[in-house]
Amino acid sequence: MRHKFCFATATATAILCAGFSLSAQAEELVVGSFGGSFADNVKACHVAAFEKATGATVSLKLGNSSQFAAAIRATAGKPDMDIVYIDNSLAAQTQGEKLNEIIDRKKLKNAGDVIASAWGKDDAYVVAMVSATALVYNPKLVKTPPTSWLDLADPAYTGKYAIGDISGTSGLHYLLALNKLKGGTLENIDPGIEAIKPIAKGSAVLYTQADQLLSLFEREEIAIAPWYPDRAGVAIDKGLSLAVAYPKEGAVGILPAVIIPKGTAKSELAHKFLDQILSAEGQGCFSERAYIGAVNTKVKLSDKLQKIVPNGESLEKAWFVDPEIVAKNSANWTRRWQREVAR
Amino acid sequence: MIAPRHGLMLLAPLALVLTGFFLLPVLMMLPTSFREYAPGTGIAPGVWTLENYTRIVTDDYYREVIWRTLGLGLFVTLACLLLGYPLAFLIARGPERWRVPLILLVIFPMMLNLVVRSFGWIALLSNRGLVNNLLIQLGLIATPLKLMFNLTGLMIGLTHIYLPFMVLMLVAAIRNVPRDVEAAAGTLGSSRLHVFAAVTLPLSAPGILAGSILVFVLTISALVTPRMLGGPTYKVMATLIYDEYMQLLDWPSGSALSFALTAMAIGVIWLSSRLTKRWAGMA
Numbered sequence: 001m002r003h004k005f006c007f008a009t010a011t012a013t014a015i016l017c018a019g020f021s022l023s024a025q026a027e028e029l030v031v032g033s034f035g036g037s038f039a040d041n042v043k044a045c046h047v048a049a050f051e052k053a054t055g056a057t058v059s060l061k062l063g064n065s066s067q068f069a070a071a072i073r074a075t076a077g078k079p080d081m082d083i084v085y086i087d088n089s090l091a092a093q094t095q096g097e098k099l100n101e102i103i104d105r106k107k108l109k110n111a112g113d114v115i116a117s118a119w120g121k122d123d124a125y126v127v128a129m130v131s132a133t134a135l136v137y138n139p140k141l142v143k144t145p146p147t148s149w150l151d152l153a154d155p156a157y158t159g160k161y162a163i164g165d166i167s168g169t170s171g172l173h174y175l176l177a178l179n180k181l182k183g184g185t186l187e188n189i190d191p192g193i194e195a196i197k198p199i200a201k202g203s204a205v206l207y208t209q210a211d212q213l214l215s216l217f218e219r220e221e222i223a224i225a226p227w228y229p230d231r232a233g234v235a236i237d238k239g240l241s242l243a244v245a246y247p248k249e250g251a252v253g254i255l256p257a258v259i260i261p262k263g264t265a266k267s268e269l270a271h272k273f274l275d276q277i278l279s280a281e282g283q284g285c286f287s288e289r290a291y292i293g294a295v296n297t298k299v300k301l302s303d304k305l306q307k308i309v310p311n312g313e314s315l316e317k318a319w320f321v322d323p324e325i326v327a328k329n330s331a332n333w334t335r336r337w338q339r340e341v342a343r
Numbered sequence: 344m345i346a347p348r349h350g351l352m353l354l355a356p357l358a359l360v361l362t363g364f365f366l367l368p369v370l371m372m373l374p375t376s377f378r379e380y381a382p383g384t385g386i387a388p389g390v391w392t393l394e395n396y397t398r399i400v401t402d403d404y405y406r407e408v409i410w411r412t413l414g415l416g417l418f419v420t421l422a423c424l425l426l427g428y429p430l431a432f433l434i435a436r437g438p439e440r441w442r443v444p445l446i447l448l449v450i451f452p453m454m455l456n457l458v459v460r461s462f463g464w465i466a467l468l469s470n471r472g473l474v475n476n477l478l479i480q481l482g483l484i485a486t487p488l489k490l491m492f493n494l495t496g497l498m499i500g501l502t503h504i505y506l507p508f509m510v511l512m513l514v515a516a517i518r519n520v521p522r523d524v525e526a527a528a529g530t531l532g533s534s535r536l537h538v539f540a541a542v543t544l545p546l547s548a549p550g551i552l553a554g555s556i557l558v559f560v561l562t563i564s565a566l567v568t569p570r571m572l573g574g575p576t577y578k579v580m581a582t583l584i585y586d587e588y589m590q591l592l593d594w595p596s597g598s599a600l601s602f603a604l605t606a607m608a609i610g611v612i613w614l615s616s617r618l619t620k621r622w623a624g625m626a
């Protein structure tokens with residue numbers, strides 16, 4: 001009995017010691033990332049190579065851009081994340097609140113290969129990939145591919161389409177695209193609000209999570225939706241009948257960025273992780289897996305990707321809304337949406 | 344009898360925990376609710392304003408959400424009371440051997456995570472959910488009934504989730520009603536229905552009050568179920584506050600709305616306990 005007890009104590013101590021020494025050896029980097037397939041791709045393309053090269057471990061904290069912005073503000077100066085994937089408009093918001101560490105390009109081997117327009121104001125953030133809000137449709141149900149944002153209002157699609165709520169990027173982008181089409185400006189979105197009212201009323205659902213559309217497309221509840229080519233590409237790989245159409249008025253660009261919150265104790269390691277994100281391998285891997293455009297000029301897209309990812313003409317036509325204007329106005333736009341569109 | 348000094352000591356651990364982990368954090372939010380928020384640059388330093396509060400009264404969207412929240416709280420409480428009282432009566436007064444299985448049945452849903460239970464309701468209530476599919480296949484309806492993203496969906500979901508609280512409160516109260524008093528009323532010629540209405544019901548008033556307050560407060564502050572079953576179009580105060588904080592990043596406005604919700608909850612509790620006391624003759 002006594003022996004058994006001693007043995008058990010010894011084992012427990014050994015396990016505890018092993019645990020402690022492990023945590024003492026490997027430095028841990030906390031990375032804020034979007035969930036779903038995005039997180040899987042981050043693990044495969046950015047985390048694996050980084051862990052191998054540095055010996056550090058990465059723990060992913062999942063959330064969406066505004067949750068991350070809220071968390072960075074709440075922990076101002078003592079962030080619980082060391083590096084964060086975040087939409088560029090919210091990167092501009094946290095920069096406006098002086099919560100971003102300035103990225104030191106000298107610490108990044110791959111900085112030179114990154115297109116100049118990817119760098120945010122004062123290098124407070126860097127855009128890591130290029131996607132868009134475009135039209136995604138089911139070719140089994142839609143015989144002639146859609147060509148315009150206004151196609152959703154076509155009586156043929158009555159009850160068979162879904163648009164996003166303004167809390168998601170695609171909802172905001174669709175509102176802004178309609179607004180521009182109807183002669184509105186970023187200072188005056190009245191035309192957009194008027195145009196989207198009937199479309200929102202007829203929408204099967206105002207989706208709040210991107211992957212909510214998967215089951216709607218799968219059950220053929222909807223035939224068409226403003227959605228993301230990257231999500232569509234991944235869904236096509238999984239066997240869903242989907243295709244991407246870039247409206248003639250131009251898609252609306254999405255630029256997921258990366259920031260290093262001010263005050264992190266692991267700035268060096270965070271820069272190394274950022275370097276991996278921006279490297280040709282990291283970018284190419286992510287593009288292939290996630291159907292997303294790269295910011296590293298050395299990455300070449302495969303033929304399969306070119307049909308889906310914004311590139312060439314679709315990229316030239318895409319509208320990249322000034323992130324600072326979005327950051328300044330999105331609260332007011334959301335309030336108007338709540339009161340006039342979703343009510 | 345416990346002396347007041349000892350009573351205070353017994354209260355101290357809870358009071359300390361509440362002060363440290365509830366009252367202080369809440370009070371720390373109070374200054375935030377008087378600040379001004381500038382989108383793009385954050386909370387403006389050194390600027391104080393009452394606007395976050397005045398807007399709640401002047402903006403008809405906020406007013407609509409407030410009335411909707413209060414109405415929802417009232418309806419869910421009534422539904423829980425109507426469904427819960429007969430059940431609680433059966434548990435308290437029914438055959439002894441039914442008591443444990445029935446109580447287990449009542450608490451069983453509480454062992455499941457709230458998110459899972461709300462997802463269950465989505466599977467049942469959505470446009471292509473079980474309920475609508477069944478009705479369509481039976482030929483009773485042609486187009487799906489709107490059971491989600493409106494009052495119906497929230498009523499169903501929240502009533503199901505908060506019913507156990509009401510039942511447990513009522514069981515205890517009904518069991519506390521002295522059978523002698525009921526028997527006395529019966530001996531004096533009261534019908535069984537009259538005994539129930541004039542004796543049992545008023546004597547179980549403390550349980551009705553406690554259960555109603557609990558369900559009401561839980562309902563008006565519920566976040567997860569309204570987010571899932573109410574969606575982006577059917578907002579209640581809790582989801583609105585969440586949006587102000589997490590989506591619009593307008594913390595001052597979110598804090599002001601939170602304090603308004605708290606004030607309303609306290610007001611309603613105070614009012615209802617006064618009314619119930621008068622009705623039950625406790626005043």
